[in-house]
Structure formats: C-alpha cells, structure tokens
Amino acid sequence: MKIQAAIDRVDLDKAVNLTKQISQYVDIIEWGTSLVKDFGIQRLAEKTDAFGHAQILYDSKTIDEGEYEFKAGFESKADILTVMGAASVATLKKCYQVAQNQDKTMMIDLMGLDEAQIKIILGFDQAIYCIHHSKDSGKIKNASDTAASFRASFPSVKHIAIAGGIDYANTVALAKQGIVDIAIVGSAIVKAADPVAEAKRFGKVVSDEK
Amino acid sequence: MKIQAAIDRVDLDKAVNLTKQISQYVDIIEWGTSLVKDFGIQRLAEKTDAFGHAQILYDSKTIDEGEYEFKAGFESKADILTVMGAASVATLKKCYQVAQNQDKTMMIDLMGLDEAQIKIILGFDQAIYCIHHSKDSGKIKNASDTAASFRASFPSVKHIAIAGGIDYANTVALAKQGIVDIAIVGSAIVKAADPVAEAKRFGKVVSDEK
Numbered sequence A, B: 001m002k003i004q005a006a007i008d009r010v011d012l013d014k015a016v017n018l019t020k021q022i023s024q025y026v027d028i029i030e031w032g033t034s035l036v037k038d039f040g041i042q043r044l045a046e047k048t049d050a051f052g053h054a055q056i057l058y059d060s061k062t063i064d065e066g067e068y069e070f071k072a073g074f075e076s077k078a079d080i081l082t083v084m085g086a087a088s089v090a091t092l093k094k095c096y097q098v099a100q101n102q103d104k105t106m107m108i109d110l111m112g113l114d115e116a117q118i119k120i121i122l123g124f125d126q127a128i129y130c131i132h133h134s135k136d137s138g139k140i141k142n143a144s145d146t147a148a149s150f151r152a153s154f155p156s157v158k159h160i161a162i163a164g165g166i167d168y169a170n171t172v173a174l175a176k177q178g179i180v181d182i183a184i185v186g187s188a189i190v191k192a193a194d195p196v197a198e199a200k201r202f203g204k205v206v207s208d209e210k
Helices: A012-025 A033-039 A041-045 A066-075 A089-101 A115-120 A143-153 A168-177 A195-209 B012-025 B033-039 B041-045 B066-075 B089-101 B115-120 B143-153 B168-177 B195-209
Strands: A002-007 A028-031 A055-062 A080-084 A105-109 A128-132 A160-163 A182-185 B002-007 B028-031 B055-062 B080-084 B105-109 B128-132 B160-163 B182-185
Touching: A002 A012, A002 A195, A012 A028, A012 A033, A012 A195, A033 A041, A033 A055, A033 B033, A033 B041, A033 B066, A041 A055, A041 A066, A041 B033, A055 A066, A055 A105, A066 A080, A066 A089, A066 B033, A080 A089, A089 A105, A128 A143, A128 A182, A143 A160, A143 A168, A168 A182, A168 A195, B002 B012, B002 B195, B012 B028, B012 B033, B012 B195, B033 B041, B033 B055, B041 B055, B041 B066, B055 B066, B055 B105, B066 B080, B066 B089, B080 B089, B089 B105, B128 B143, B128 B182, B143 B160, B143 B168, B168 B182, B168 B195
Parallel strands: A002 A028, A002 A182, A028 A055, A055 A080, A080 A105, A105 A128, A128 A160, A160 A182, B002 B028, B002 B182, B028 B055, B055 B080, B080 B105, B105 B128, B128 B160, B160 B182
Antiparallel strands: none
C-alpha cells in the first residue's frame, strides 16, 4: 500500500512548505483541486522541486476535454492526474490514452457514482479507481468495510484507492487488509498540529509492511 | 437573449487580447476551464480590465468543495461560476447559497445528465441551467429542438443556457424562439478568421431583438 498525502485549500507558499516537510515520508503528494484552480498547473509546475522523491498528483478532476487536460497536466510535471468517473466514457478513454502513451497514471474519482454507473466505466486496467466520498457529503464511515464491499462488487478492478476522512486507524486497518493500493490522507496529516510527525507515523504503517 | 463568447485552450495573452477585442459586442465573456486550470483564477483576476462592460464567467466546473470554490471564484471577480449538475445536491446547495448571498450567479452544467438526474437538481430558481454536450462527445445537432424539448421536459426551469457547437444559424433560431436566456458560442466566434466581425454579427442578433 502507498500513502498519498493531500494538500488543499491553502496558499501556494504553505503548500510548498508542507510538501518540502512531508514528501520524504509519503509515496505520493496530492496537490488538491483548489491549488489547481486557484494557482493553475503552470505555476504549480514551477514548484515541483518541493516534491522530493514522492510522486506528484494534481487533483485535476477532469470532466471534459480529456486529451487537452491530461496532456497539459503531464506536461506540467504530474505523474498522476484525476478524471471524474462522472465524465463521459469518451472523456475517460481520451485521458487513459494520453496516460498510457506517456507512461503516466490516470486515477478515476468515483465520487457520486452508484454501482450501475461504475459498471459502465470498468476495464481501464492500468488506472486507479478511487473510492471517494465528496467533501460536501461527509466522510466514509468505515474505510475497510467500504474497500471490501467495493472489491466484492468489482472484482475485475486491479488498482484501488480510497479517500475521504481517512485517519490513522483506518490506514492501519487498510494496510493489514491489503485491498487498496493507495490510502489518501488529507486532514489527518496536513491539518495535524505536527504534520511532519503524522507523515512519519502514517509512512511507517507502510514501510513496516515492506 | 444574451450572447456568451467562450474562450478556451489558448495562452493567457491570447485570451486577454481576444477579450479586449470582442467584449464590447457580447454580453458575457467566458474564460473556459482550460484557462482556470492552466493559469488559476488568481491570475485570471489580474486580467479583468479586458472584460469591459461584459460580465465575466469562469467555467470552474465545480464538482465538490462548493463553498470554497464559489467564494474563491467570486473573490476573483467572476460574475457567474459553473457547477456540474453531476455534483452532489449538497454541493449544488452550497454553491447556490454563496451565489445568492453575494448577488452573483450560479450556472449548472447539465453535461452527461439524463432526465431522471436533472429532476433531482431542479428548484434553484435563480440559477441558469446549461444544456451542454461535452466536447468529447460531439456537438448538439439542432439547438432549437434541444431547447424546446428541454423546456417541455422541465417547465419549471426559469433560466436556460445552451452550449456545444452553437453556430450563427442556431443563434438566430434560438433568439427567434425565445426559450433560452443565453446562447454560448465558442469556436464560431473565437476560432473564426475574424473574431471581431463574428462577435459583432452574433451580438447584432441580440441587439436587433431589443
């Protein structure tokens, strides 16, 4: 399992400083949608030194213009970009094609989709399917149960991530369970009194595994 | 009816120059999602002098974090912001609340929604419901028929816009028909050999009406 630390709704200097402090302890740094829309990926790309060894995910939440947005995002140094599962299948295919061509990764944000809608967008084998409760709808109650239920419903999905109020106990349980590839942690790391200590603690869950 | 000219997938200088040239002839200038994500709304806000008398729409395509994105967008000088109809009802409500509180406008992008999904998000009386075929799925075939069919299906919707390959003939027909509040025109103006001449021609459809 990998830990993805999500940084969102802060100014750019804060995002850069946080990234510098915590990127060595986690696998992926997510720069959230607010950073993309407030500052733009061209400006974000100027700050990628801060990411250290961690992979870079811009939470672009693409929902149309898949080819344009994915080309632009990867040119702006992203390793992983997100597309909404609610986008058209045509958009998902275009994003996937760009990601595959460039040896980069597409993450599909499943926010708001029911099982019937998810069935329509299966089959992107190298993509990461991200189980995600929207910020505006509240948190996931039990991450491990949610992951197990998703795996049972969609056994063909090869790569799974989970996001939405994931805390330390969730992360430990998810790592033990072994279903998800990526636990996406936001507030529990970046809004902690000591984000560095928390990044280390979450990172250790994963390094202990290896 | 109003004409909204949509500028997208160009660099920022080009967007500013185009806006300066055409904003006097149209009612609303849309700065598209690519401008939002490539350059960020903080940088877009520094360029609003170019808009002249026209209203400013950022095609933010908000799908979560409604309150944050709408507050940030209006602070960055937008008059109108877009939210995806595919967002949760909770997100739509938060966006609407911010727009109403600030005497600004929410446009709901109906891209990808079927009738049953649209029924769930009716009732935002001051919002503009935008009929929209995704860029990746192809153009609207007959804009007036589409508008008439939408009006028949959703008679309670007070404000309607339409987007997706709208050309001059569509615009003339839509103005005569009188169903939509806003015709959103992209390539037919901004990718024309002479965008200023086209902006004048489209603008005249509307001014002749008055």
